[in-house]
Amino acid sequence: MQxxxxxxxxxxxxxxxxxxxxxxxxxxxxxxLKRLQQFPDKQHLxxxxxxxxxxxxxxxxxxxxxxxxxxxxxxxxxxxxxxAEAPEQANSIIHEILNKAGAKSVVKGKSxxxxxxxxxxxxxxxxxxxxESDLGEFIIQLAHEPPxxxxxPAIHKNARDVAKLFHQHxxxxxxxxxxxxxxxxxxxxxxxxxxxxxxxxxxVNFAVAETGTLCLVENEGNGRLSTTTPxxxxxxxxxxxxxEKLEDLPPLLNILPKTATGQPVTTxxxxxxxxxxxxxKDGPRQVHLVLLDNTRSDIHSSEDFIDTLRCIRCGSCINHxxxxxxxxxxxxxxxxxxxIGTVLEPQRIGLQxxxxxxxxxxxxxxxxxxxxxxxxxxxLINQLRAESISTQFSDxxxxxxxxxxxxxxxxxWKLWSVTYAQPWLYGIFRxxxxxxxxxxxxxxxxxxxxxxSPKPAAKTLHELARQQGFDNE
Amino acid sequence: MSxxxxxxxxxxxxxxxxxxKAGLAGMQLIQREGVNVIYPQNQACCGQPAFNSGYREQxxxxxRALFNCFPKDIPLVVPSGSCAGxxxxxxxxxxxxxxxxxAVKRLADQTYELTQFLTDVLDIKLExxxxxxxxxxxxxxxxxxxxxxxxxxxxxxxxLNHVEKLEPHNKEECCGFGGTFAVKQADISGAMVExxxxxxxxxxxxxxxxxxxxxxxxxxxxxxxxxNSPATKHIAEFxxxxxxxxx
Numbered sequence: 086m087q088x089x090x091x092x093x094x095x096x097x098x099x100x101x102x103x104x105x106x107x108x109x110x111x112x113x114x115x116x117x118l119k120r121l122q123q124f125p126d127k128q129h130l131x132x133x134x135x136x137x138x139x140x141x142x143x144x145x146x147x148x149x150x151x152x153x154x155x156x157x158x159x160x161x162x163x164x165x166x167x168x169a170e171a172p173e174q175a176n177s178i179i180h181e182i183l184n185k186a187g188a189k190s191v192v193k194g195k196s197x198x199x200x201x202x203x204x205x206x207x208x209x210x211x212x213x214x215x216x217e218s219d220l221g222e223f224i225i226q227l228a229h230e231p232p233x234x235x236x237x238p239a240i241h242k243n244a245r246d247v248a249k250l251f252h253q254h255x256x257x258x259x260x261x262x263x264x265x266x267x268x269x270x271x272x273x274x275x276x277x278x279x280x281x282x283x284x285x286x287x288x289v290n291f292a293v294a295e296t297g298t299l300c301l302v303e304n305e306g307n308g309r310l311s312t313t314t315p316x317x318x319x320x321x322x323x324x325x326x327x328x329e330k331l332e333d334l335p336p337l338l339n340i341l342p343k344t345a346t347g348q349p350v351t352t353x354x355x356x357x358x359x360x361x362x363x364x365x366k367d368g369p370r371q372v373h374l375v376l377l378d379n380t381r382s383d384i385h386s387s388e389d390f391i392d393t394l395r396c397i398r399c400g401s402c403i404n405h406x407x408x409x410x411x412x413x414x415x416x417x418x419x420x421x422x423x424x425i426g427t428v429l430e431p432q433r434i435g436l437q438x439x440x441x442x443x444x445x446x447x448x449x450x451x452x453x454x455x456x457x458x459x460x461x462x463x464x465l466i467n468q469l470r471a472e473s474i475s476t477q478f479s480d481x482x483x484x485x486x487x488x489x490x491x492x493x494x495x496x497x498w499k500l501w502s503v504t505y506a507q508p509w510l511y512g513i514f515r516x517x518x519x520x521x522x523x524x525x526x527x528x529x530x531x532x533x534x535x536x537x538s539p540k541p542a543a544k545t546l547h548e549l550a551r552q553q554g555f556d557n558e
Numbered sequence: 559m560s561x562x563x564x565x566x567x568x569x570x571x572x573x574x575x576x577x578x579k580a581g582l583a584g585m586q587l588i589q590r591e592g593v594n595v596i597y598p599q600n601q602a603c604c605g606q607p608a609f610n611s612g613y614r615e616q617x618x619x620x621x622r623a624l625f626n627c628f629p630k631d632i633p634l635v636v637p638s639g640s641c642a643g644x645x646x647x648x649x650x651x652x653x654x655x656x657x658x659x660x661a662v663k664r665l666a667d668q669t670y671e672l673t674q675f676l677t678d679v680l681d682i683k684l685e686x687x688x689x690x691x692x693x694x695x696x697x698x699x700x701x702x703x704x705x706x707x708x709x710x711x712x713x714x715x716x717x718l719n720h721v722e723k724l725e726p727h728n729k730e731e732c733c734g735f736g737g738t739f740a741v742k743q744a745d746i747s748g749a750m751v752e753x754x755x756x757x758x759x760x761x762x763x764x765x766x767x768x769x770x771x772x773x774x775x776x777x778x779x780x781x782x783x784x785x786n787s788p789a790t791k792h793i794a795e796f797x798x799x800x801x802x803x804x805x
Binding site for chain 1: 564567569571573574575576577578579581582585586589594595596597598599600601602603605607608609610611612613614615616617619620622623651699700702703704728730731732734735736737739740741742743744745746747748749750751752753775776779780782783
């Protein structure tokens, strides 16, 4: 119950910020257009999506085997593999690696899984400094805010916001709202951190089981610096990110940047296959991979919800969501916002706490239409609505099933179904509604705040059809 | 599919009570093409409101009552993208492992959204008898994405010589209706319909057309509240009025 209020308060706050909404709308319109320009041929796009889906689905179909193979190959390559069932465990593994090496400062490339486990706070509480090296992440770290988008974490900030933040944190720099100058300043500040960091932490886009390769795509070079400059590199990712073969990679690397940001390729594609070898002059001396479950194997076990795990975190569903563009990422109050967040968070955290996210969706289908791996997001959202009010559905292990059921609402739907399933009862209802239409209310809660109320017609279609002599059977 | 002799017409509950003229116009357009239109008087609702709210049992009860109205093996035509989508895509899911499963699938396979039926099956030819008018089209999300019927409404309007069609910004974006969404998330819905109505007004259209009365209720209601706005009309009513010689 409390969650409902908190969610609605966050929504109202977001809707009241007209400036932020205008700038988010501009950005999303631009991103949608850029994506479209990458796919001039719709049929070709559908083929690419189908191919990407098949690759991801194939990996999920053999997930346990592929994970075993991945561990074996990575170990052969000299990369140490760690398994974490829950966030706390992942954090403590990472802390232990850093602690053992006496590492006090960390540079981090962008990683949503590290957000999922709230890693920065965990390490900082234990005296380890974590610097975000992705420009967007760097900005929101200065602002002490969580990401508002999974690939553009500071999308809610404009140049002026960033200028103020930089001026506040780095008073030695001249105040400027020039985007290029701001970027150069960040670059200068971060270079120094890269050179002096004891360890680098990154995410992983795809982990190739066949070869034991960790693939990481990025645009700023911060991923490459985080994973090659410090002596220790720790990668963290979800267990679902594994793919079977190296040849599965190119189709995914092709569709990911096009659909995510409308770029033909990312500026950097990092293929990490081992720590520094004896004859090599640079690279980290230790490479670790932390594989996090955090309810993913529960999701994997459900025939109804396994599709969720195909996600390659491109953010395209978010960019095309007509609700997200109005409220922005922070309104969701979750690590992952938008359509994928609405599907993932109730499964990850439970329906009681996150089930209400599913109410912020019109089931318009824009997300599923652009998803590069064809996740049926609206169907999953609709099914989660069913799970949140009933314990009878599906094979899923989601927690909080039926927890959002309200007796008044359940009764209203029961009355509705009795009326509409009995032709004679529905007949009385429609006769009354049309004959007493002058009694129709002119105010209908939130509906009439923005619209006039609908008025029943003088005669129903049933009557018109009968009068015009249309056959009844 | 070739032109059938008979079809079932499901008018939808929204049209039944609020926009009956749109339903009648749809039936008349089909009848004029020499197809016998059957309107079962026992029909009510496809179950979509409950289905989209998570109440699947209740949705199934209502859907079953409607399903029983269509015993013959003939096409079903629906003047709404979302109700057609409910029957075509979600009924098979709703009746999975139920006794009606096979029969429901057979019906789903021959369920058409109205504009889709007029163009793809009947290959209707329209002669425009109306005055010049500027229109903008709002394709409903379900018509576009569930029924793959974004094109037919365009093709139909393109056949009318005196109609100028204007293109709104972000045409493919949802208007914010979403059934109970408009009540449960009234303020997000309100923000969405504000954007949608602005894009439509910016075209300079006098009239906004759609295949779905849910969208029309939302957009039309917002226009009316805002005042000084375009009129709204269901595509069937518009087509019938412009191509039907007054008696």
